[in-house]
Amino acid sequence: MNTPEASRRDSGARPTIKAVAAAAGVSTAAVSQAFNAKGRISEATRRRILDAAAELGWSPSATATALRSARTRTLALVVRRPTDVLGADPHFTELITGLEGELAPRGYGLLLHLVADVAEESTLYERLAAEGRVDGAVLTDARADDPRPPLLRGLGLPAVLLGAPHPDAPVPTVGLGNQGAGIHEAVDHLVELGHRHIAYVSGPGELLHTGLRRAVFEETLLLKGLAPAAVLSTDFSEAAAVAATEELLGMAQRPTAVMYANDSMAVCGIGAAQRAGLRVPDDLSVVGYDNLPIGHWLHPRLTTVDQQVQRVGAAAARALLAQCGEKVPPVALDERPRLVVRESTGPAR
Amino acid sequence: MNTPEASRRDSGARPTIKAVAAAAGVSTAAVSQAFNAKGRISEATRRRILDAAAELGWSPSATATALRSARTRTLALVVRRPTDVLGADPHFTELITGLEGELAPRGYGLLLHLVADVAEESTLYERLAAEGRVDGAVLTDARADDPRPPLLRGLGLPAVLLGAPHPDAPVPTVGLGNQGAGIHEAVDHLVELGHRHIAYVSGPGELLHTGLRRAVFEETLLLKGLAPAAVLSTDFSEAAAVAATEELLGMAQRPTAVMYANDSMAVCGIGAAQRAGLRVPDDLSVVGYDNLPIGHWLHPRLTTVDQQVQRVGAAAARALLAQCGEKVPPVALDERPRLVVRESTGPAR
Numbered sequence: 001m002n003t004p005e006a007s008r009r010d011s012g013a014r015p016t017i018k019a020v021a022a023a024a025g026v027s028t029a030a031v032s033q034a035f036n037a038k039g040r041i042s043e044a045t046r047r048r049i050l051d052a053a054a055e056l057g058w059s060p061s062a063t064a065t066a067l068r069s070a071r072t073r074t075l076a077l078v079v080r081r082p083t084d085v086l087g088a089d090p091h092f093t094e095l096i097t098g099l100e101g102e103l104a105p106r107g108y109g110l111l112l113h114l115v116a117d118v119a120e121e122s123t124l125y126e127r128l129a130a131e132g133r134v135d136g137a138v139l140t141d142a143r144a145d146d147p148r149p150p151l152l153r154g155l156g157l158p159a160v161l162l163g164a165p166h167p168d169a170p171v172p173t174v175g176l177g178n179q180g181a182g183i184h185e186a187v188d189h190l191v192e193l194g195h196r197h198i199a200y201v202s203g204p205g206e207l208l209h210t211g212l213r214r215a216v217f218e219e220t221l222l223l224k225g226l227a228p229a230a231v232l233s234t235d236f237s238e239a240a241a242v243a244a245t246e247e248l249l250g251m252a253q254r255p256t257a258v259m260y261a262n263d264s265m266a267v268c269g270i271g272a273a274q275r276a277g278l279r280v281p282d283d284l285s286v287v288g289y290d291n292l293p294i295g296h297w298l299h300p301r302l303t304t305v306d307q308q309v310q311r312v313g314a315a316a317a318r319a320l321l322a323q324c325g326e327k328v329p330p331v332a333l334d335e336r337p338r339l340v341v342r343e344s345t346g347p348a349r
Numbered sequence: 350m351n352t353p354e355a356s357r358r359d360s361g362a363r364p365t366i367k368a369v370a371a372a373a374g375v376s377t378a379a380v381s382q383a384f385n386a387k388g389r390i391s392e393a394t395r396r397r398i399l400d401a402a403a404e405l406g407w408s409p410s411a412t413a414t415a416l417r418s419a420r421t422r423t424l425a426l427v428v429r430r431p432t433d434v435l436g437a438d439p440h441f442t443e444l445i446t447g448l449e450g451e452l453a454p455r456g457y458g459l460l461l462h463l464v465a466d467v468a469e470e471s472t473l474y475e476r477l478a479a480e481g482r483v484d485g486a487v488l489t490d491a492r493a494d495d496p497r498p499p500l501l502r503g504l505g506l507p508a509v510l511l512g513a514p515h516p517d518a519p520v521p522t523v524g525l526g527n528q529g530a531g532i533h534e535a536v537d538h539l540v541e542l543g544h545r546h547i548a549y550v551s552g553p554g555e556l557l558h559t560g561l562r563r564a565v566f567e568e569t570l571l572l573k574g575l576a577p578a579a580v581l582s583t584d585f586s587e588a589a590a591v592a593a594t595e596e597l598l599g600m601a602q603r604p605t606a607v608m609y610a611n612d613s614m615a616v617c618g619i620g621a622a623q624r625a626g627l628r629v630p631d632d633l634s635v636v637g638y639d640n641l642p643i644g645h646w647l648h649p650r651l652t653t654v655d656q657q658v659q660r661v662g663a664a665a666a667r668a669l670l671a672q673c674g675e676k677v678p679p680v681a682l683d684e685r686p687r688l689v690v691r692e693s694t695g696p697a698r
Contacts, residue, residue: 055377056367072482074460093442096461104463107473111460112421112445114453120390124456126399133421133482154403239648274648294616294643297587299623304649 098313447662531686
C-alpha cells in the first residue's frame, strides 16, 4: 500500500507542508523555519528540509505566490567584452545612460555582467532565470546564428535584442534600420570633398555590426570606382587605434581621410595625427562613429555618425519594461544612422 | 491512457522536479544541478533538462534556491547622479571597470541603480536587503553625516565606502589616503612654472571630495602667498565646463592656468581654449583630475592627478567579496593621489 505522501506525488496532487515534514523527518514548524531562515534548526536539517521540499515540488504557498507575481525590478545587461575595453569604449556608458534614463525614474536597476564568450553568457541567463534574479534582459552585439534569442524564449525571460529591426527575430529587436546608411553617407561626404585615399579602422571582425559597416565602406567606395586605402582591424582599444593610425600615416601613399569604427578611436587617431605634425582636417580628415558627447567639445569638433546610442538604450528599456507589464509608451527611433558633419573633415589637399 | 506527465499538465497541478527528471531521463539531483550551475552534467544534458522544465512549466522555488546557495552573486552600486551626467563623467565607467575586473572572473554581477537623492538611496538599500537581491553594496560619494553606513550595518548588508581610509567608520572605507595631496602637488607644479593666476573649476559643492579638493586648492595657494584667480562650481557636465572656461577666458586678468575637478571637464576646457585661439600649454596650462585613459592619447597629453579609480574599484570589489565570504587577497593601494605631469602644463608666459 502506498503512503499518503507517495500517493499524492504519484497522482500529481499539490504537495503539502505535512508531506515535506514527513519526508524530512521534522515538524511542520521546522519546515516553516527552514524557509523563513528563522529558528534554531541546524544547517544540515535546513538542507534536508529544502531538499525534501524540492523533491516534492513544495514551496510555502504565500511566498511562492508572492515570488511568482513579484517583480525583481531588475533588468540584465550582459556585455561580452574584456573589462579593460569596457573602460575604453564610451559606447557602453552611453547605452547604460540611455537605459538608466528610463529605469531609474521607475525604480528599476540594471544588473551588469561581463562575460568572456557566448557560452558563458548563455549559462548566465540560465542561472538568472532559474534564480529569478531579473525581469528581462537586453542583448547586445548580435551575431549570425545568435543562440541567445531562442535560449531566452525557452527560459521564458523577456528580452530585446539591440540591432537592426528584424520582424522574424525570436525576440523583439530595437535599433535603427538601414545600419549601413551612416557609413554610406560618410564615404559620400569624403569623396565629395575630393578624397580618393580613404582608410577604415575597424573593430573586432566577429561582431555583426563591425562586419556590416566594413562591408558597406568597401561597397560604397567600389560604387565610386575606388578601393580602400587600407582596412585595419582593432580590438576597440585606444592603443590599437593609435597603432593603426601610425601605420596608416607611415604608408607610402598616405590616406587623406580615415574613418574609425567608434568616436573613442577617432579621438585617439586625431591625437596621433596631430602629434605626427599633421593638422586635422587640413592634412587629414577624420570621421568617428557613435556621436558621443565628447566629440562636440573637442577642437576640431568631430565629424561622426549618430546612431543615437542613448536613444536606442531608452527604446530598449521601454520595450523591455512593456514586456514586463509596465505601462510605458514606446520610443520612436529614426529610420537610420545619420552623418553629423562638424570640423574634423575638410577638402582633400 | 495519458502519461503521468501529460495528466499532470492537463490537470493543471503543479509540476514536480520528479516529472522534470523523468521527462529528461535523468535523476532529480541532475535537475538541481542543471539549475544551480553545479555538478558535472554535460552542456547537452543541462539543456535537455532546462527544455523539459520549460515544457512542464517547472522551476525551482526561488526561495529554496536562494536559501540553498545563499549568495546572489550580485553587488550593488548606487550612483547619486542625474542620468545625463553619468554619461558625461567617465569616472563611473572607470570605477565600474575596476569593479567588474574582480567580479566578472568570479561570476558576480553589478546591480547598478541611479537615484536622485540620499533618501531614495536609503529606501533602495532597504528594499534590496528585504528582497535579498544583493550580497553587498559599494557606497560612493561620501558625505558629512552620511546616513548610509549605519543604515547598511543595521540591515546586515556588507558594504564598503569609497573614500579616504577612516578607521572609525561604521563600514570599511576603501580609497587612497591624503586625498588632498594631488591638488597640493598640482598647485606646487603650476607655481614652480611661474603661474600666479590659477583658477579652479570645481564639481557640485555638496560632495565631500569636491569640497575637500577646493579647500586644498585655496590653502595651498595661500601658503604661497597667492589667492585663486577664480573658483567656479559646475555640475560636472561638459556644457558647464565649457561655460566656466569661457567665463575664465573673458576675465580682465585672464588666468594662465586652470585646474579642473575631472579629466572630462579638462578635455572640454582645452577644446574651448583652442577654439578661442589659445595654445595649450603655451597660452594656458590645464590640469585634470582622475587620469582617465583618454588623457594619455590627446594632443597635448593631459597633465592630471592619478587617483587610481580602476584600482580603487578593484580594491572595493575585493574588500566586499571578502566580507561575502570569498577568498580574495586585498588590493594594496598607494598612500595618496599623485600628479602625472604630461604636456598640457608649461611655463607661464
